[in-house]
Amino acid sequence: MANFKIPSPKTTAFVAVLSAIVGVKKYDTYRADSIRERIKAEASVKAKEPLDPMALPTKVIVYLTPPPGDGIHKSRIYFRDFVKPIFDAGALDYDVIEAKEAGDIHTAVSQELLERRRDQIPAPPGTNHTTSNAEAIPPSPVQKIDVRTVPKIAIGRQVLAEIYNGLSEGSTGSLNITPEPVPDLVTEVAAVTDATTEQTTEATDAADLFTETAPASEPEPFLEDPAAATPTTATTNTISPPSEPPVDYDALDTGDLPLLPVVGFINFKNRIGWLSMPGRILGFFNTAPQVEKIGEQALSIVLEARRPFRNPEDLYRGQDDDVAHGLEPKDIVPVVMEPRVMDNLVVFDVPKCPPGSEHV
Template identity: 30%
Template sequence: MTVLTSIRARLPSRNWSIFWGLTSSLSGAACYDKYQLGQVRAELDQATAALRNEICKPTDTPRRIRVYVAPTHWGRYWFKEYVKPVFDAAALDYEILEPKVAGQVRDSVRELLWTGKDEHRARAASGHKYSPFTPPTPILERDKFDAGEGLVAVGPNAWREVLRGVSEGCLAERPPAPPPTPESTPSTTDAATDDPAAAKTAKADHLPPPPPLDLSCHNIPTFPLPPLGFITARQQAGWTGFPSRIYHWFTERYTAREVGYEALAIALGRVRPFNIQTDPARGAKDIYVHDDWEQRHKDVVQDVQVPGSVADRLYMYQ
């Protein structure tokens, strides 16, 4: 009895046992997840070794893509943590475009396709004849549109805007620029007191909505369209996303594997035909709309119906 009493006196109390048991369990789960996360990143790094070790000619340039990140903190976080390491390890050149409000991704993609149409018409109108000694364009100039530069969307909102921009850019032509409107000259007092940024925002809010586009299958360009890519990014802000954030602390390895292999498919450059049934709905369960958005911003991220004439010419990274 003396020995048992001595051992019992040395054991922690019930409350301390619960505390240390819970703390050690959570710490062990977090450490195990970090270890597995390192294994996943090492696996992805090994998968991209062939790309970064490939010997290029002096005239070759790295493959380039355009990445549209959803205008949220979580879109930036997912790209930095899970997508950027894969692109960097694969020696892939990319340009990041992060809009401030909904609708800017759609406008950027649409403008890119309209620029491609203008460059294609200018090239055809120039009547340039092939010569091995004369390049078709000046050496120091580069076309703004390149069909080899894929369009990658990070997040479901950006993905729907990319699809909407591709559809409108193919089926419509760039509308003519509106005539300049006379502006009243502000007084010196107003200029000194008003905030320039606030004045610019107020001016943009009072602009009339643009006229509807004339969509027609006859406007579809004859040149190839850039391949498209989708990368998962979930919005986890607010009280509704707090449980998923807690779960994410101990299961980050699953997210890194899911998103990392989506980025790896884009880095490898393998494509497949666009599936008009399933591809437009990718990430539909993760779509988010803020209550304080204007109606025109909410309409941009609604369901997208890609016309068959456009979908037949699209390709997806796989």
Template identity: 30%
Template structure:
């Protein structure tokens, strides 16, 4: 007989099952098709990744904004110069013109120096409204040769020796000067100025000044031209009647034979490789007219000015190498300081405020005996000297005579210490900002819209557009009723 016991009710589910159920999703997010927001932090690895990425991104954005702010500050400090009228309203007087010297840094090309100039120097010069010219050196010694030749050309003009050198073709500057003199255009009568970018360019600039002022005007390596020897012209031959019969010789027999066309076709093909070999890859660099050992014995020109045009050495840090990555990263995240220092130097050039180069404390020369006089040190020798520590090792190695690139350079200046003559050093001037100009620049407030990035600028434009559409009320005018014919 079957057991008729009542069935026991089912046990209620445990309390833990209710807690394990997924939480109710936000109905708004569910309608948009978005998942529920997580209620826990990401994993440890994701936290490390997002922290490092956000920190690096924020550092780059902040440094870039502050770099723009520093450049904009010095741009506003000199922009009033662009509004000043020219001294001559007829356009017969040239405005103030600067000279920018830059050359390829050690171990790299000229494009690096051009990008450095475009990023830090050019915006301030463009805002000032001044004119400038470029002197670019692709090889070591190009700037030295240009500066020395410019000084020699100036000396020849002062000594009334304007006759062109028959051994050289007239340069572009000489042709332009001759054209301006024929048109009656006057030169700028005032302080010009030189902007020298980098320690390597600064060494060549100072060496070129010494070579131009202390060296000879003409090239001493060229031999003196010999007097022309006149040779008597040969007398014309007297025509005589032919009495002897023609005698056939091997030479005459070959002349009677027809000339074959095959050698004539092969001759131009043989000349083409020879023509390519004769074409030089680049013009040879002129050799220096003197050496640093000739400075003490070289007399000064009688018409040398008491002060030269001021100059401004501009920083150009350039560090290469994988092992230098920490230093390069530090400089990359602190470009705002570099922009502020360069902007201060360029602003002093635009405002034309300068001073003399200082003479530093005397330093004993280890090559001389102890009882000899100490060698004086000048500020020009210490300018940007810290950049030499960043140069590649090939600068300090000896030249390979088999290397065609180093064989074309007549004088190596970067690896040698800078030698300065006191007579030239005391005549040089340096651009420096005045305290009142520094204080005026510190009070300049750069608007945020001028330095903000693309994303923030677009968001600002979107906000203003929405606010204008939402809150501005357009003035509505009723249309006049017109009879329709």
């Protein structure tokens, strides 16, 4: 004890500040884990429900896209840390689809709806056109999931806007298929070139050096072959595939809307840039409100809390994500939806934000 010295004021201050920082983070982690476990316990009620032997488990499709100005890895980490634990606790089956570029989700969703509308059109008289899957494929005792009606979950405002636009375009757009140009089937015959002839002659001369000279004989008369005298040239034969008259789907369309999938939404605010550094530091030490907010949104999807689409509440949902990303008006994806699509659309209910998480 004689050699014990009291720490200097600087050392004491450093240890005190470091302990406070570590303590704040530890406390935030404890709160976040407690909230996550509570939400997982509520979601596990759905997993414990008995399932009919002939029924299929609930399944959703989760769409991810690179957040503005960042990479797709941010979306993967966000889904893994905040959404996936709740889905797993509720035994929710899900597929994750990642978009490489903006507009890919819009195109994929619209094509699914267009295919469903074509399937609903009866076969035109006098044609072999089969549009219904039930007519083309024999009935199977095993029930299958139609991915075109599986609920679609949007992670972030940008994905939600593309899903809305894809649903509207696929439900009301033209059904006619634009024919793609068919490439010509070309059959080519290799041409005999002078270089090939020279190589063959040199190889023959080299081989004659190692063989005995045959006795001389009278040369046979040279018969000129017009076909052989003319070097072979490349010929092109175009084979046209048999063409069938295109089906005018628009003339056969009844105008009825297809069965629309349920749409779910989960906020995703990815702050980047030096100006957002203070907010990111604050968020690092205060993740509990975000865990609660996103967890409640995922829980409503697990518990299948569905309701009709509300305009304009659901139309403009998630615009605070665009504000957090600092997007310019020209970079924001506009939403264009037909009124009758909104009238028939069903969405997962988004719970109210917990206190203190409105700006998370």
